[in-house]
Amino acid sequence: MTTHRNSTATDRLAEVRARIGRAVRDCGREPDAVTLVCVSKTFEADAIVPVLEAGERVFGENRVQEAMGKWPALRERFGALDLHLIGPLQSNKAEEAVSTFDVIETIDRPKIAEALAKAMDRLDRRPRLFVQVNTGAEPQKAGILPEDADAFVKTCRETYGLAIAGLMCIPPVDDQASPHFALLNVIAARNDLPALSMGMSADFELGIQLGATHVRVGSAIFGTR
Known part of the structure; x- marks a missing residue:
């Protein structure tokens, strides 16, 4: 999608909604099968309003501190919403992440799983959890390797008592994104995970075709950062 200089965020949002609707219909899925996560990272509150x-009411942020700075006032003004952490999480930020986010999509190693389990017990708060899979085995990117994903999901469940809702990549x-999305779908299916967070501004329709339940769309709504 080309972001037009003079279009507004609401114009672009309407186009994204229409594209999601068409993609869902084209593959015969239910109208409410896909949740749009509006990726508001780096944008100030006035751009999000x-x-x-x-x-x-579903938004994605990359950094715990950034989210803590701008979302409390927006929650107070607009009420209940789902805030997703879609960036890497450090174990020393686990408690802040649990207190701030409703969904954490980036669990990728035992240290993070353990820190989140302890933080959730301390705070008595249970955000929904996704495991991030590094489907391209990129050394610079977060995520568990595909061949380790089954064992890691089992560890999260059995060792740390975490209820894993789905996978993200x-x-x-x-x-080409399609082999990565297809791989994530296969891993999710054999681990009985119903949620798949995959597809961004450039490829969310493909993600929907291959089973995404959540698509993370930023620049196609908010414009270029």
Whole structure:
């Protein structure tokens, strides 16, 4: 999608909603099968307000501290919403993440799983949890390797008592996304995980075709960062 200089966030949001609707219909899925996660990372509150006013209540942020700085006031103004952590999490930020986010999509190693389990017990708060899979085995990218994903999901469940809701991936920039999305779907199916967070501004329709339940769309709504 080309982001037009003079279009507004609400214009772009309407186009994204329409594209999601078409993609869902084209593959015969239920109208409410896919949740749009509006990726508001790096954008200030005044850029997010029009999207909230348009009715969106699911947002994604990359950094714990950034989210803590801007979302409490927005929650107070707009009420209940789902805030997703979609960036890497450090174990020393686990308690802040649990207190701030409703969904944490980036669990990728035992240290994080353990820290989250302890933080959830301390705070008595249970955000929904996704395991991030590094489907491209990129050394610079977070995520458990595909061949280790089954064992890691089992460890999260049995060792740390975490209820894992689904999987998330970010395919390599220069790769075709479809093999990565298909792989994530296969891993999810054999681990009885119903949720798949895959697909961003450039490829969310493909993600929907291959089973995404959540698509993370930022620049196609908010414009270029």
